[in-house]
Amino acid sequence: MSRVFIALQTNDDTRPIIESILADNPHAVPVESPAMIKIDAEGHLTVKRESISELIGRDFDLQELHTHLISLSGHIDESDDEFTLYWDN
Amino acid sequence: MQIDLRTVSIKPQRQTYGHIARRFGDKPASRYQEGTFDLQPTANFHYRPTWDPEREIFDTSRTRLQMKDWYAFKDPRQYYYGAWTLARARQQDTAESNFDFVETRNLGALLADDVRQQALDLLLPLRHAAWGANLNNSAICAYGYGTAITQPCMFHAMDNLAIAQYLTRIGLLLGDTGSLAAAKERWLYAADWQGLRRYVEDSFVVQDWFELFVAQNLVLDGLVYPLFYKTVVEDELSLRGGTAVAMLTQFMTEWYAETTRWVDAQIKTACAESPHNAVMVRDWITAWQSRALEALKPLAQRALGERAGSTLDDLATQFAARVAKCGVPV
Amino acid sequence: MQVAAVKDYVGVPRDVVDNFHGNQLVFIGWDDHLMFCAPLAFPFPPTLRFGDIVEKVLPGAYGYHPDWAKIDWSKVEWMKSGEPWTPHFNRSLAENGIGHKDAIRFRTPGLTGIQGSCS
Amino acid sequence: MDMQVPKKKLGLKERYTLMTRDLAWDTTYQPKEKVYPYADYEGIRIHDWDKWEDPFRLTMDAYWKYQAEKERKLYAIIDAYSQSNGHLGVTDARYLNAIKIFLTAVTPLEHMAHRGFAHAGRAFPGAGARVACQMQAIDEMRHAQTQIHSLSNYNKYYNGFHDFTHMYDRVWYLSVPKSFFDDAITAGPFEFMVAVGFSFEYVLTNLLFVPFVSGAAYNGDMGTMTFGFSAQSDEARHMTLGLECIKFILEQDPANLPIVQRWIDKWCWRGVRLLSIVAMMMDYMLPKRVMSWKEAWEIYFEENGGALFKDLARYGIKMPACAEQIRLEKDHLSHQVWATFYNYGGATDFHTWMPTEDEMQWLSQKYPDTFDTYYRPRFEFWREQQEKGNRFYNQTLPMLCQTCQIPMLFTEPGDPTKICYRERTYKGNKYHFCSDHCQHIFDNEPEKYVQAWLPVNQIYQGNCFPEGTDPSAPGFDPLAAVLEYYRLNIGRDNGEFEGSEDHRNFEAWRGMAKRND
Structure with missing residues (x-):
């Protein structure tokens, strides 16, 4: 299985996003670098609106990810509730 | 050791980049200036385009207009990406509250049926006209010369896309997906829309990018926006209780007022450069204006009935005055 | 292969010999001496004596290297277009068959750069 | 219709379709071939543009909202950074030379990408693809401008930043990025997308914007870190567009495969060659290092690119043929390129230097199989000579590769002691290449x-002197004239870093900052 990743800036806004990604994707591995975090995951990685909303106590719009995103890899499947990265191999 | 760097006062070696200093002097420059002037390469191109082998990648001969300095085309709004985005985000905030206001109070349902229907009939096909403007401005950005004019045209292209999207939202708010489909049918087949569609499609094949600027941004927008958003929506529909529609098209009205200043500045600069340019611009205006007025006749008729003729005459007069102010010879 | 284009696409070569005002380009590389990061380019008249390049031009280009002074020119191996080749020092470039944009390499046996690293 | 019935909320995809491709129509007053004249000549067959999957579904309202938020943050940091003399907080002034390269070599490419995507955003007959390209066109303008604005403050205090647009069109090493993008933008819209949208964005930009920019943060350069990460957040959209575009083309017709494969092979190689300069920036120009070029390469090209090509295998796409050579070069690239700029440091708008002993130890450790054997002896020799006041400058212009335009510095795959020479005769003229791939x-x-x-050949043709120069005048100094044509200030912008004006000023200003008098 190939690995996908998402890289985010590390700041106050992304702390709950990172936390919920790691909680929702137990197979994901965080790798920290100066000012950024790269989260690697075997096969697929899902960001869930609901989980982030719960952590921040307000409705999170998944498109807010755009503000903090540095990079990613994999195919994208995006709906109102989930943002998934995956490889089919 | 904590160093308070702020306390150091050091003398800069220079105030701005060399190309900016050569134009404006070595003094602090604006972000618009630094982000715009001389950004486009002008020399030592490596290969000829496979899509236009007779010219260079950036080539002044893609228009018949001639300029000594293509950076004479300044944007009075001084838009660089950040300034443009922030301005539009603010307008979007207003638009969003307007849509919310209309939606939460269900003002759409309170419109008289004929008002709502007329709004849908007349505004929704304009989605496609705005889409055409998007395509044309993308072309001007791609094939134009000098960042000062190519940059705002790309912003203009995206503004037009946004307008098409606002119109789509209006369709979904006052009607449903069926309304959008019906409007597209009219755009494609209804006799009264064919003049406008033909104008737009003919503009797609204009090769000279400044002629395209004139045909799209000056002439067509200069007649369509006042007719539809001012006369039809703000005057006609509001009188009949359709103020909600005017709220939903506020973006277009404000945008038109803002961009007119920019468009006029470009025309003015082009004409002031030389009599050759002025005559060229005048001929383009003349040719496209008569076609546009012709195309708008049946639509004005539909919207305004017997007042259509006089409204279009007024529109033409106002447009002539605007053009004259830009220094276009009679 | 043809270039895919909307109409005939013919490139105008930018480096034809006529553009060099009577000179031609000659490229020269010293093998195993990568302190000089790449082969060098020179504009020479085709009438230039080959020996003059070695005696008058190359010292300025390569003389910085400690190996330069140690070269035994009688043992130097030459290549042109990657093939072994023998130049005549007393003949001109043209007489040596050196055309525009020819690449010439020379190897100096026994000399392998700084501490043998081919630098 | 009955307005009282609450409307079904449209899903993201459905709504986005109405907001983009539903706006388009098939023209009837003008034939399709005239409206989209650049759609067919590359030989790519598209049967159904409706099969295009929109990669990100941002409508303009959401786009403005999020981009404005990013811009507000970015410019707040730029302002704070310059107001507080943030430049004095970078690790040392050598670092700034990497940023000079960024401004002269990368920023103009962002502008070129802006124009190229405007072209693609006009040329494709498919509405979904057009909108995605147009959005990228404005993003690329954003990147050019945020870079210019972030680096504007450095330009006020340090040399070499001052004429980046002029230099891009003229300076010898900048013909490498310039020819790369000129090549892409002169191709048709499909090749442009494969070149920039896929090969460059997807496979390669991560290497510049992720580890290098994280390195900038590590070296105290908040300005670069901010625009870099902020730009890369747009790149995530762009990469997805590139990937979608490739998948779409391949799914449309099997005949597209060989064309696309040739483009991928070509553009991966051209991209790798272009990135050689980033290899050197990472290994030699960041005083504090996050990771080596080789490590970054392994993560972002080998692992990430590998996953991508494994995925594309279902369409018949193969890993580019150049991958094997790239693997062999990763241990050598940064050292060879740095050595080249050290050779020609007299003709660059930035300074070069030899690494310190500590840095050489880091390089030995990161490149255990190559650094000590092939490069350390050279670098130590140069350092000794410089300390003796005999700093090495190559006095003669180099031979260039006809395709990538880099000096012929690359060695034979598998033999790092021999320069790789390739040549071809075409219509009676000889052409030279640094590699099999450039030759292909x-x-x-x-x-x-x-x-x-080719800059060197142009100089020898007499085309790179300031207007009005008389090369036959007595005492004419061609090198000085060329540097003047570049608008490069001899002795200020170029040459050795040690003792340069930038070096001295930075030390002095930092000294002032540390004292309380």
Whole structure:
């Protein structure tokens, strides 16, 4: 299985996003670098609106990810509730 | 050791980049200036385009207009990406509250049926006209010369896309997906829309990018926006209780007022450069204006009935005055 | 292969010999001496004596290297277009068959750069 | 219709379709071939543009909202950074030279990408693809401008930043990025997308914007870190567009496969060659290092690119043929390129230097199989000579590769002691290449690459002197004239870093900052 990743800036806004990604994707591995975090995951990685909303106590719009995103890899499947990265191999 | 760097006062070696200093002097420059002037390469191109082998990648001969300095085309709004985005985000905030206001109070349902229907009939096909403007401005950005004019045209292209999207939202708010489909049918087949569609499609094949600027941004927008958003929506529909529609098209009205200043500045600069340019611009205006007025006749008729003729005459007069102010010879 | 284009696409070569005002380009590389990061380019008249390049031009280009002074020119191996080749020092470039944009390499046996690293 | 019935909320995809491709129509007053004249000549067959999957579904309202938020943050940091003399907080002034390269070599490419995507955003007959390209066109303008604005403050205090647009069109090493993008933008819209949208964005930009920019943060450069990460957040959208575009083309017709494969092979190689300069920036120009070029390469190209090509295998796409050579070069690239700029440091708008002993130890450790054997002896020799006041400058212009335009510095795959020479004769003229891959690119389209504006050859033709120069005048100094044509200030912008004006000023200003008098 190939690995996908998402890289985010590390700041106050992304702390709950990172936390919920790691909680929702137990197979994901965080790798920290100066000012950024790269989260690697075997096969697929899902960001869930609901989980982030719960952590921040307000409705999170998944498109807010755009503000903090540095990079990613994999195919994208995006709906109102989930943002998934995956490889089919 | 904590160093308070702020306390150091050091003398800069220079105030701005060399190309900016050569134009404006070595003094602090604006972000618009630094982000715009001389950004486009002008020399030592490596290969000829496979899509236009007779010219260079950036080539002044893609228009018949001639300029000594293509950076004479300044944007009075001084838009660089950040300034443009922030301005539009603010307008979007207003638009969003307007849509919310209309939606939460269900003002759409309170419109008289004929008002709502007329709004849908007349505004929704304009989605496609705005889409055409998007395509044309993308072309001007791609094939134009000098960042000062190519940059705002790309912003203009995206503004037009946004307008098409606002119109789509209006369709979904006052009607449903069926309304959008019906409007597209009219755009494609209804006799009264064919003049406008033909104008737009003919503009797609204009090769000279400044002629395209004139045909799209000056002439067509200069007649369509006042007719539809001012006369039809703000005057006609509001009188009949359709103020909600005017709220939903506020973006277009404000945008038109803002961009007119920019468009006029470009025309003015082009004409002031030389009599050759002025005559060229005048001929383009003349040719496209008569076609546009012709195309708008049946639509004005539909919207305004017997007042259509006089409204279009007024529109033409106002447009002539605007053009004259830009220094276009009679 | 043809270039895919909307109409005939013919490139105008930018480096034809006529553009060099009577000179031609000659490229020269010293093998195993990568302190000089790449082969060098020179504009020479085709009438230039080959020996003059070695005696008058190359010292300025390569003389910085400690190996330069140690070269035994009688043992130097030459290549042109990657093939072994023998130049005549007393003949001109043209007489040596050196055309525009020819690449010439020379190897100096026994000399392998700084501490043998081919630098 | 009955307005009282609450409307079904449209899903993201459905709504986005109405907001983009539903706006388009098939023209009837003008034929399709005239409206989209650049859609067919590349030989790519598209049967159904409706099969296009929109990669990100941002409508303009959401786009403005999020981009404005990013811009507000970015400019707040730029302002704070310059108001507080943030430049004095970078690790040392050598670092700034990497940023000079960024401004002269990368920023103009962002502008070129902006224009190229405007072209693609006009040329494709498919509405979904057009909108995605147009959005990228404005993003690329954003990147050019945020870079110019972030680095504007450095330009006020340090040399070499001052004429980046002028230099991009003229300076010898900048013909490498310039020819790369000129090549892409002169191709048709489909090749442009494969070149920039896929090969460059997807496979390669991560290497510049992720580890290098994280390195900038590590070296105290908040300005670069901010624009870099902020730009890369747009790149995530762009990469997805590139990938979608490739998948779409391949799914449309099996006949597209060989064309796309040739483009991927070509553009991965051209991209790798272009990135050689980033290899050197990472390994030699960041005083504090996050990771080596080789490590970054392994993560972002080998692992990430590998996953991508494994995925594309279902369409018949193969890993580019150049991958093997790239693997062999990763241990050598940064050292060879740095050595080249050290050779020609007299003709660059930035300074070069030899690494310190500590840095050489880091390089030995990161490149255990190559650094000590092939490069350390050279670098130590140069350092000794410089300390003796005999700093090495190569006095003669180098031979260039006809395709990538880099000096012929690359060694034979598998033999790092021998320069790799390749040549071809075409229509009676000789052409030279640094590698088999650059030669293949030429062989495929010789009529294109014979046009290359090779800086060295142009200098020897007398085309790189300021207007009005008389080369026959007594005492004419051609090198000085060329540098003047570049608008490069001799003795200030170029040459050795040690003792340069930048070096001295930075030390002095930092000294002032540390004292309380």
